[in-house]
Amino acid sequence: MGEYLGADATALAGLVASGEVTAAELLDLARARAAAVNPDLNAIVIPIEAEADHRARTELTGPFAGVPFLIKDLAQDYRGYPTTRGSRSLARHVATEHATVVQRFLDAGLVVFGKTNTPEFGSKAITESDLWGPARNPWNLDVTPGGSSGGSAAAVAAGVVPAAGANDGGGSIRIPAACTGLVGLKASRGLMPFGPATGEPLFGMGVEGVVTRTVRDAAALYDAIIGPTASSTYPAPLHTESFTARIATPPRLLRIGFTTRSAINPAPHPEAVAAVEHAAQLLTELGHHVEEVDPPHDDAELARDFLEIWFAKAAAQVDEARRLSGAGDADFEADTLALAEIGRAAGVVPLFRALDHVNHHVRALERFHDTHDLLLTPTLAVPPPAVGSMTTPPLLQRAARLAARARVGKVMSRVGIVDQLIEENLGWVPYTQLANMTGRPAISVPLHWTGTGLPLGVQFVGRLGADGDLLALAASLEDAAPWFHRYADISV
Known part of the structure; x- marks a missing residue:
């Protein structure tokens, strides 16, 4: 188990390829680790x-043949199982x-269990x-692993698997990565x-991906899953070289602008500020x-536009779930019903106004990128909050x-x-x-730990198609300030 946690x-794929270990043996270790930590997580x-079991006994092909893996119970359908x-x-x-993403995970040789x-x-x-109850952060079981890919992040951070499926419609890869000490590329x-079965959600705002403990895993896994299909809605900004090759070369010297300021949260936690200041110092030392x-x-305007789109999506999702399963109000959470009702009542005008505003935000970021290669911010404005601290009180749920x-x-x-939702949910x-x-692409990397021992990642945002540049920078930061030796060894 110690060797498994240290790879x-x-x-692990290299060990399977060389015959030093079998896929079945790795699956046994992953399950043993899950049995030890999942009751708490x-x-x-x-x-x-x-x-x-069948795949572990089969001769698998692909760059990750035989490596245990988990997928997210959202937009990552596995035939024959509920989503x-x-x-x-x-x-x-x-x-x-x-x-599509699950098929590509399988084609890469991963063993999804x-x-x-x-x-x-x-x-x-x-x-x-x-439905499932709260997932917990292996660094401290009293706090959240973030969301919405929190289950995947908790499992990876606790060593159940070295990487897991995730997706991101508003931060759902990067937020859990920041909460649990992982690498998360949107x-x-x-x-x-x-x-x-589905097209691009949220008008292309949502993306599929992974959370990993190392940059090289992130690069290689994205190499294995990216690329268009015949039914793709958006053209993919494909690169001339693989991400794995890209991270082998140190990045050129970059011009990076950093900020911790936010109109939504005018007073970010001192640890979030310290995380960015530490990253800025390290980047300066690297030249x-x-x-x-x-x-x-x-x-503030972006947050309102984001929520207007999300309200409309919530209304559509509730309507779809009712159609698929005949569900009634009792089958949905109170918060979901409230968001859906706001979206239903708003009609199409706020939705299309928000979509029109996307161009404002693109142009604002474009102006920034005229003079800077990357934007550096905290990933979170506060350390990971306590489990249950954001639960809507029962009286308000009834209302x-x-x-x-x-x-x-x-x-x-x-x-x-709406202003209350912005403050409480996005603050x-x-x-x-x-x-x-x-x-645009963005990556969270685990460069900072708080005084209480919790991870607190920082985020870099790049130009459209600059995914390789972000991964190359993350790889150089990983070399300069290694984090792989850290993992959440919770006791059960």
């Missing part, structure tokens, strides 16, 4: 047993085909649902297509030109259900609930939605 996915919620999206409404909805915890419809930056729009800048965009049933979404909007993660709205 990343690339190393609640990271894995749907086991995939028979198929994993609940963290909702009671879809608890019995069984996928009839593999998602379970699905990981996620909040209902991925709508929160924490992983706490009525790729450029269109680089990894969705499908075949990059680093300077403090004003935020390149109006993040939300009554409001949804009474169809008073317009009243809810007029009384300032601790105000930096991540920019990359989703603009389609």
Whole structure:
């Protein structure tokens, strides 16, 4: 087990390829680790047993042949198993085909043996649902591993697997990576297509991906899964060389602007500020030109636009779940019903206004990139918050259900609930939605640990198609300030 915990996915694949270990032996170790830590973490919620055993006994091909792996229970369908999206409404909805990204994981030789915890419809930056209960952070079981890919991040950080499937519609790869000490790349729009059962969610704001402990695993896994399909909605900004080759060469000296300021959260935690200052100092020592800048965009306006799109998506998701399963109000969480009602009542005008505003945010970031290669920010404005600290009080949950049933979404909007949602739900993660709205790549890397021993990542945002540059920079930071030796060795 010590050897298993000390190897990343690339190393494990090499051991299988050389015959030093078998896929079945690795699967046994992954399951043993899961049995030891998952009762505390609640990271894995749907086991995939028979198929994993079959694949582990089969001669596999691909760059990660024989490596144990987990996928997220949201937008990562595995044929014959439920994709609940963290909702009671879809608890019995069984996928009839593999998602495109899952098929590519399998083609890479990975052995998928379970699905990981996620909040209902991925709508929160924490992983706490009525269906599955809260996932917990292996660095401190009292705090969240983030969301919505929190189950995947918790499992990787605790050493169950060296990497796991994730996706990101507003920070859902980078936020959990920052909470748990992992590498999390949100790729450029269109680089990894969705499908075949669904198109690109959130008008291309959502992307598929992974969370990993090492940069080389991130690079190699993205090499294995990126590229368009015949039904792709967006053209992929493909690169002339693989990410694996790209990270082998140190990045050129970059001009990097950093900021911790946010109109949504005017007082980020001192640890978040310290994380960026530490990263800026390290980058300067590596020879990059680093300077403090004003935020390149109006993040308060962006937050409102982001939520207008999310409200409309919530209404559509609830409607789809009702159609697929015949679900009633009791099968949805109160918060979900409230968001859906706001989206339903708003109509199409706020949605299309928000979509039109995307161009404002793209142009603002473009102006920044005229003079700087990368934007550096905290990934989180605060250290990972306590599990349950963001739960809506029971009285307000009852009020939300009554409001949804009474169809008073317009009243809810007029009384300032949108501003409250921005403050409460995005206030601790105000930096991540920019990359989703603009389609730009962004990566969170674990360069900082708080005084209480919690990870707190920093984020870099690049130009469209600059995924390789972000990975190359992350690889150089990993060399300068290694983090792989750190893993959350929780006691059970």
